[in-house]
Amino acid sequence: MSARNDILNRLGQRLGADQLAARRARAEAALAAHIGQPQGPRPTPGADLLAEFRRRAESLASTVEVVSTWADAPAALARYLAEKDLPRQGVAWPSLGHLDWAGAGLEIRLGAARGDDRLGITSCYCAIAETGTLMLLGESDTHAVTSLLPETHVALVPASLLLWGMEEGWAKLRAERGTPPRGVNFVSGPSRTGDIEQTLVLGAHGPYRVHLILLQDC
């Protein structure tokens, strides 16, 4: 007998071989009842999503700057890089190609990050205020590697994409895409580890720093 059938049969025998039809019906019904239904108590949303998101993101070691519109983002990024003494070259999502990076003195390539890129610029699918988290979909013009490989990850977050909880993110995903793409990534601050003597170190394998530029009028 195949391993599959063997395992399922063993489970069936333990759960009642004659009740498989009932179990299937129960599972299908429970699945339908759970999809789209938040489970259990959730923290109550604050009145000001942007302030809540900012507070949470900062508590997870992200840095945050608030500007007005998309057009302000390249200059804000240039200021941040100058202040931290970081290189002005980097790679951005192709979906951010409409911004005037060169005008702010930045050398930005559009495409997927490579192992030696120092700066990766992304936007997000939405942002979760409850935990200060970015929700990112890895697709052809929104590469997952760009938020992962570079030492610095900068994300441009329009305020209109702020949602309260992960559940609202799932609802948006179902409504707009149906099924999830290959990779849905939730990012909450820089990569970290405590594996040597439980000492917290930022920048384990992913970015050392995550800088969020919030676009409050977008």
Place this chain on the structure above:
Amino acid sequence: MEVKSLQFKARAAERLADPALQSKLKGAKQLFVGGRARVVAEFDQVGQAGDFETLRGVGADIRDTVLDDLDAWLEIFEARATAGGATVLWARDGREAQKLIVDIAKRHGVKKVIKSKSMLSEEAGLNEGLEAAGVQSVETDLGEYILQLAKEPPSHILAPAIHKNKEEVDELFARYHGRPVTPAGQIDIPALTREARVALREHFLSADMGISGGNFLIAETGSVALVTNEGNGRMVTTLPKVHVAVVGIEKLIPSLEDLSALLRLLPRSATGQTISNYVSLLTGPRAEAAEEGPEHMYFVLMDNGRSSLVGSDFQEMLRCIRCGACMNHCPVYQSIGGHAYGWVYPGPMGSVLTPLYNGLEKAPDLPQAATLCGQCSVVCPVKIPLPELLRKLREKQMEGGLRSWQEKWSLKAWGFFAARPRLYALATGIGARVLKVMGGDEGRIEKLPGLAEWSRGRDFPAPQGKTFRELYAARKDLH
């Protein structure tokens, strides 16, 4: 992985006598116990009162919903994962999982595998299997990487190298990265972390296959969810052309909303975080037009003893979401660390799982390695009644004749007296008086006859000469 739980007593004694390990365990206890308490209190503050308690109940219900009808849910998962383009394979045990994964590696001409942390792959001895087949397998979680160099098993499911200090790590890195050992006092933990980052980055960019575990399988979408802090889980599942997720059949949950609820429980209970840095939901291989992501995705669903718990007295154990809170809060784990337990899973959950998956006769001391203080069940995010399960295992040991004749006869003798109240009163009355005399002026007994082992490390406080029932009767007369 070989089960070494038969040597529990000797291994525990060694660790108790190891001052370096003791200080590491003490530090970890403060960090994990304090961290959890802080975020749980904060959660209750921002939500409605008693929130986290309610959430724990919801977590348990979510897990039970699937476990009660597990075969039907696995069929749903298989159908949806397959529809998403993944290949779903099944393994009865670790050996079969090993073989399936080696076959996948051969099929795709894989020379190098990168792995994110998976306790299930420790169960299956996966690294050894791959190496034997000529495939290099690199652990990429920092703690697991350190242990792979040291050729040691993990001693904690979240912080696998918790028993190593920075000097030991520096020595390992010096040996394997080809550099001199850093002089004492100059070892810098961020520098060691960066060194591992550089070494592992090479592997990330050159591997042909990534193997991950899975924190959850989601029936709704046929996906696996991965929770990490370092980001290695994302690398492993994004960069190589093949992704294999090896996951226990019990890790299935219904929907994405269930994932969100369990993610409010898991990082809080595990590391005292409100959320882990990276949560990834991975579904099928890359889309045809995409430039990144694996071209092939496989699930290896492993049983390895899990199905025998379904519908049994121990089914509740399968709710476990591997947060580690039970070991972090366990006075026994805090004193002896993880290696003493002798298999993949330490602490209370390990003391239940090791004998259930490997046979009670292979781990006779583990169900006894508990004070039954109940801390583990108080902090468990899915309300597993761990002390209850340990007690049931003790009963099974007794029924199966796996305890010593001394223990059996003493319990029988106790039972004989306990069923005869007058005789019991007489016997305990005599006992209390004899022990009082033995205790002398100090009121302490240094060596207890028949229980020499127990009193070797401590004195037995002597009773004051009267039994509880005598005192109770005397007091009643006063009123």
